Amino acid sequence: MGKIVARMGDGDRVDMTEAEVQQDLEDGSQDAAERAKIPPLTSDEIAYLMELYRRKDRVVGVEDSKACCLSYDNQTSKIERAHIPVSKFQQLALFERCLGADTLELTHIDYSFKQVKHVVIYDKPNMEQAVLSTIAPIFYGAMPNLGLYSVPDGPVANPMDLIPMDKIDEARESYAEMVEYAISDMVYVGSQLYEFGGCDGINFDTTAASGDAEFYAALKAAEILHEKYPDMGIEMGMSGEFILGMHAEIEYDGVRLAGLYPHEQVKLCEKAGVTMFGPAINIVTNQSLPWNLARSITFTKACSEASNIPVHANLGMGVGGVPLVLHPPLDALSRASKAHVEICRLDGL
Amino acid sequence: MGMHAAHAIVSGMGGMRTAGDLVARMQLNRGMRIDAAKSYVADKLGASVEDLACSVTMAELREDLDIGVVCEAPGVAKGIDAKFNIARLLELDINCVEMFKKRVGI
Numbered sequence: 356m357g358k359i360v361a362r363m364g365d366g367d368r369v370d371m372t373e374a375e376v377q378q379d380l381e382d383g384s385q386d387a388a389e390r391a392k393i394p395p396l397t398s399d400e401i402a403y404l405m406e407l408y409r410r411k412d413r414v415v416g417v418e419d420s421k422a423c424c425l426s427y428d429n430q431t432s433k434i435e436r437a438h439i440p441v442s443k444f445q446q447l448a449l450f451e452r453c454l455g456a457d458t459l460e461l462t463h464i465d466y467s468f469k470q471v472k473h474v475v476i477y478d479k480p481n482m483e484q485a486v487l488s489t490i491a492p493i494f495y496g497a498m499p500n501l502g503l504y505s506v507p508d509g510p511v512a513n514p515m516d517l518i519p520m521d522k523i524d525e526a527r528e529s530y531a532e533m534v535e536y537a538i539s540d541m542v543y544v545g546s547q548l549y550e551f552g553g554c555d556g557i558n559f560d561t562t563a564a565s566g567d568a569e570f571y572a573a574l575k576a577a578e579i580l581h582e583k584y585p586d587m588g589i590e591m592g593m594s595g596e597f598i599l600g601m602h603a604e605i606e607y608d609g610v611r612l613a614g615l616y617p618h619e620q621v622k623l624c625e626k627a628g629v630t631m632f633g634p635a636i637n638i639v640t641n642q643s644l645p646w647n648l649a650r651s652i653t654f655t656k657a658c659s660e661a662s663n664i665p666v667h668a669n670l671g672m673g674v675g676g677v678p679l680v681l682h683p684p685l686d687a688l689s690r691a692s693k694a695h696v697e698i699c700r701l702d703g704l
Numbered sequence: 705m706g707m708h709a710a711h712a713i714v715s716g717m718g719g720m721r722t723a724g725d726l727v728a729r730m731q732l733n734r735g736m737r738i739d740a741a742k743s744y745v746a747d748k749l750g751a752s753v754e755d756l757a758c759s760v761t762m763a764e765l766r767e768d769l770d771i772g773v774v775c776e777a778p779g780v781a782k783g784i785d786a787k788f789n790i791a792r793l794l795e796l797d798i799n800c801v802e803m804f805k806k807r808v809g810i
Binding site for chain 2 (some may be wrong): 682
């Protein structure tokens with residue numbers, strides 16, 4: 356049995372035997388299958404992943420016929436975050452003309468709808484100009500970020516202060532109030548950028564980071580926007596594989612949101628009018644990447660099979676089998692990218 | 705940081721280098737899944753699905769159809785001009801094109 360140089364979920368390199376890699380692939384897949392009550396990967400799929408880890412190539416890639424479309428989060432902050440002083444327009448042009456981007460996204464550096472609301476007046480003309488000079492479809496994106504609506508960042512009593520005092524009903528009332536503020540901001544920003552800015556779609560990114568109430572707010576906002584603008588593209592990217600039950604009782608269309616996994620999340624997104632869905636499977640840093648990759652693919656494959664709309668899985672720092680590091684290594688990133696696209700038959704990343 | 709170039713090389717269609725932007729439009733605005741979107745775009749372009757990811761074929765085809773090319777070329781459609789042609793070719797209402805028409809009274 357040969358030695359395989361793999362990595363842990365935190366990116367550290369680790370030597371593993373083939374038997375250890377095989378075991379971790381099977382265990383990771385089984386973990387996802389048991390949690391979400393979905394089928395584990397087949398023996399052929401495990402063998403495919405095993406072969407991927409045996410290969411010595413630094414970079415691997417998908418078969419030509421399986422190439423997919425890329426969408427992004429916080430695109431016009433990516434280059435800026437590397438302290439390269441270029442404008443949003445220049446970043447869009449760089450992504451479109453130098454980095455092979457299939458879609459573009461104009462964003463505000465403080466990437467939450469609540470914060471964006473204050474600068475819509477500036478980003479609207481930015482979008483108007485961007486659509487004149489670019490060709491690829493363009494989103495306006497931000498995060499629902501429900502937490503910003505509670506004390507100390509917002510006006511509503513913080514449920515996390517109320518729950519330890521056993522004020523469960525009051526905490527749920529707080530969530531309901533936060534949800535109304537969030538829906539109002541998301542619909543306002545989405546409407547302004549679509550109707551007056553001319554964008555092709557709105558991207559709700561890192562959805563449900565604050566749990567089930569946040570997922571509900573994003574679904575309702577998508578539903579309202581879809582009803583208002585039937586041709587609007589709506590992408591909803593998630594924050595994790597499991598909807599945390601912070602409210603625990605909130606429902607959308609008669610379905611309790613707490614505890615939903617990606618193959619269930621996508622069905623509600625379809626009902627709300629979302630046109631592209633992005634499952635996000637978090638990395639477990641103290642498990643190996645083979646374990647994490649098999650786990651992520653198991654969740655994502657079930658989601659892709661259940662979906663009627665395009666699935667753009669999140670494969671970035673700490674999600675989708677990519678290690679939780681700021682600069683993901685090529686060997687890990689390219690294996691995660693290829694394996695997700697080919698096994699899950701993804702529409703995009 | 706730095707992942708985007710890697711994803712584009714490993715899995716991406718290539719955006720305007722090929723037909724990635726056109727396929728993405730059908731995904732975003734029509735909710736088409738990848739195979740359906742590729743077939744639809746290939747049909748409208750009069751190309752094969754295999755051609756869509758070939759930067760050589762698509763550079764020539766994009767210039768012929770006047771739907772935007774990566775490298776600066778005199779006289780070819782750029783920005784919104786190209787999107788007028790894309791909307792017509794794909795039989796798709798593009799939001800900013802419709803907004804443009806309304807504003808200038810076309």
